[in-house]
Each structure stands twice: as structure tokens, then as C-alpha cells.
Amino acid sequence: MYLHLNAQDPLIKQLASAQETEWFPELPPYDEAISDVPFNKTDVDDAARRLQRFAAYIQTAFPETAMAGGIIESPLYLLPELQQILTDRHGLTDTGRLWLKADHQLPVSGSIKARGGIYEVLHHAEKLAVTNGLITHQSNYAMLAAAPAKALFSQHEIAVGSTGNLGLSIGIMAAKLGFKASVHMSADARQWKKDKLRTAGVTVVEYTGDYGEAVAAGRAQAAANPYCHFVDDEHSAQLFLGYAVAGERLKQQFATHGIEVDSNHPLFVYLPCGVGGGPGGVAFGLKLAFGENVHCFFAEPTRSPCMMLGVYSGLHDQISVADIGLDNRTAADGLAVGRPSGLVGRAMQRLISGYYTVDDDELFRLLALLADSDGIFVEPSAAAGIAGYGRILAENSAYRIRQRFNRSQLANATHLIWSTGGSMVPDDEMQNYIQQGRNLLAQT
Secondary structure (H helix, E strand, O other), rough: OOOOOOOOOOOHHHOOOOOOOOEOOOOHHHHHHHOOOOHHHHHHHHHHHHHHOHHHHHHHOOHHHHHHHOOOOOOEEEOOHHHHHHHHHHOOOOEEEEEEEEHHOOOOOOOHHHHHHHHHHHHHHHHHHHHHHOOOOOOOOHHHHOHHHHHHHHHOEEEEEEHHHHHHHHHHHOOOHEEEEEEEEEOOOOOOHHHHHHHOOOOEEEEEOOOHHHHHHHHHHHHHHOOOEEEEEOOOOHHHHHHHOOOHHHHHHHHOOEEEEEEOOOOEEEEEEOOOOOHHHHHHHHHHHHHHHHHEEEEEEEEOOOHHHHHHOOHHHHHOHHHHOOOOOOOOOHHHOOOOHHHHHHHHHOOOOOEEOOOHHHHHHHHHHHHHHHOOOOHHHHHHHHHHHHHHHHOHHHHHHHHHHOHHHHOEEEEEEOOOOOOOHHHHHHHHHHHHHHHHHOOO
């Protein structure tokens, strides 16, 4: 890793040319690398307990969560049809089993951001409610749906800068609790997301620039208001911990499905990455749950590879994709981030097994393949994870060769695509995505 930008480095040149790129860093032993993270299992367990305390409120405020007891969680799907298509497409052998962690179906806001985003809002609401004597940790939190709580929260504001999905999670939950909610949205945010937020009573502030501009403006406005809590996706500990709860929950789901994870049954997880908070937090939770037997890979668009660039250069949030000539323009609006989270990059750089980028056309091909093979509909950002399966299992894969996986390990492996958004995309827009992917497939 470099501590400066070496423009002549082959990988930097490849990134700068917007080519599909892979990088698999040499990592230290797990026990050494986990010490980089400024959080521990106690912190994640505390977050899980807080979400459990809010379960009574969640099922009151969002009746669609009642069957799950107010716990916001997503299902697992086996993908035999897509697996066969990808196996044939890439000429793969010893392929294990391919699953989907369907965070695109998370209730309330329909994306992975429902984990960290909603958790941070709840964390802030609990702090206010306890401080003002409305509840204790032993109370029935369903009372937070009543008038006294709404009156308290209405005196406060929650704000966030977003490309779309984090804004939906923060805005919908904050407004439901009674907060004044504002979302500062970048130019690449989808119109339907802005419309949905406004319908929920959220103030949407639009910018002509990218994610970085929206965040900076939102942060500055919030700093001038002592009653405003700004959810900072680049630096937030609470977002990170909310995402990390997913690790232990996945472990429980695996036990239900009889899925083993150990040295002879490795787990490969493919996580779409924007600023890094979601995949970073989830990866930390997975590492706590499965240790060195889980291999996490971050997937980014070719024109927005901010996390790979930040970690590889060693500059983290001190470098932007614009510094290597990229325009940060991608159909994967949720991943359209020019500068990564320094918190996540520094904490997770020795725990992430690899990084790869995906061209926008390939994102459309992959989402169309998933829709046509298994009837699952995701947005372009979420399709980035699908590409990892072929990239890691290919016979010439640098990661496969370096790790020296034997045939038994690969045959017993579990591959998990983490789908991050898509269930709330309007039908006509989703059909346009799929048709665009089909057209591109027909040309290959």
C-alpha cells in the first residue's frame, strides 16, 4: 500500500482508465487485524439489544414488521438458476452454493441502509427520550408512538446527506418518530426517492453536485443548529454498529438453513460499496461471527472506486476519484461516491479480502440475469455483488491462487451476494433496468 498517489502505478492507471479492476491485498492474521477496529463485540451486542428494545415501537409504527416481531431483517435465498448461468458463463468448477442476502427487501426503506440508518435514528431518539424522562431501558418502547414522545421529538431535527437509500432510511424513520427530517440529496439521486421522502413529510434539499457536496452542505447547516443531529455517513460510529448487527443475525440464519462455516466450508461475501459504511459495518459483524473463515469483498463501479483507491493509496478520505480523472458518474446511484469513509477504510483495510470494480453495462446485464433466472429484482447498485462470484472462482483468480483453496474447500464453500436495494424501485423504472440489461446481453 502507498502513502501517496503514485499516478504511474499499474493499478492506479487501470482505475483511472475506468477499466474493471481487482485488488487482493496481503493481510495479517485475523487476531491482529481485528484490533484496528475501534469497536468490539460488546459494542455490537449493545446495538442489538437497543434494536430489540425498539421492536415494540417498530411493529406499532410499521405494521408490516409485526410478523417478525418488529425486527427489521431480510431473508436468504438460494440461487440455483443464476448459479448455473454464471457457472456456464465463466466456465467455473468446484462452485459451492450461491445464496442471496436479500437486503433489498428490508422493511421500512427497502435497502441495506435500513440497518445502519434506522439504527442511528433510534439511538438518537432513545437518548433524548431517556434524558427527558419519557422512558427507561426497561420501558415498553411502543409508548414512543404516543403524543408526548412526538412532542419532544418535534423540537429536534435529524439531517443527512445522501445519494438516495440512506436518505430514505433516515428520513422515513425520523419523520415517523416526529422529528423534523431533512435529506440533502446529490444530483444523481433518483427522482422517485425524492418524491417518496417528500410524501413521508421529509424536507428534501437538492444539489447540482455529487454526494460530497450534499454531505458537506448538510453538515454545515446542521452545525449551525444545536437541535439538529447530523447523520454523517463518512464518520458515524452508530451507523457502523447498526450494520454490524447483521453478522450475528446471519449466523443464526445459517444455522436454520444448516449452512456450515469453518476452514473446510469457507464463506465468500460480495458487498456493494459506496462511501463504505454499510459494507464496512456488515463485514465487521461477519468477521466477529465467522473470524478468518469469512472472506469479504467490496464491489464498486468503475467510475467511482473510492474505497479501493483510498485503501490502496493509503490516503483514505484524503483522496477522491476526481484526483485520478474519474467523473464519479454511474448508473449505480447508491455507489456514486467520490471520497470514501476514512473511519471505515482505516478500521477495515486489513480485514477486507479484496476489492473489484464493475462496469455499468455489466451491472445491467447482471440485474437482468437475476430477474430472469430467479425472479428477484434489484437496482444497479445491488447487482455489483453478483460479479464477485465469477471473479473469485475463476481458475486464474489471483485470490483463489494465492489462498490455495483445495477442491474440497471450494466444493463446500458458501457464496453470498449481499443485495443492497431495489424493492422500492417503481415498476416502470425496474422494467427499464431489466430491458436495458437484456439488450446488452443480446449483444454479447
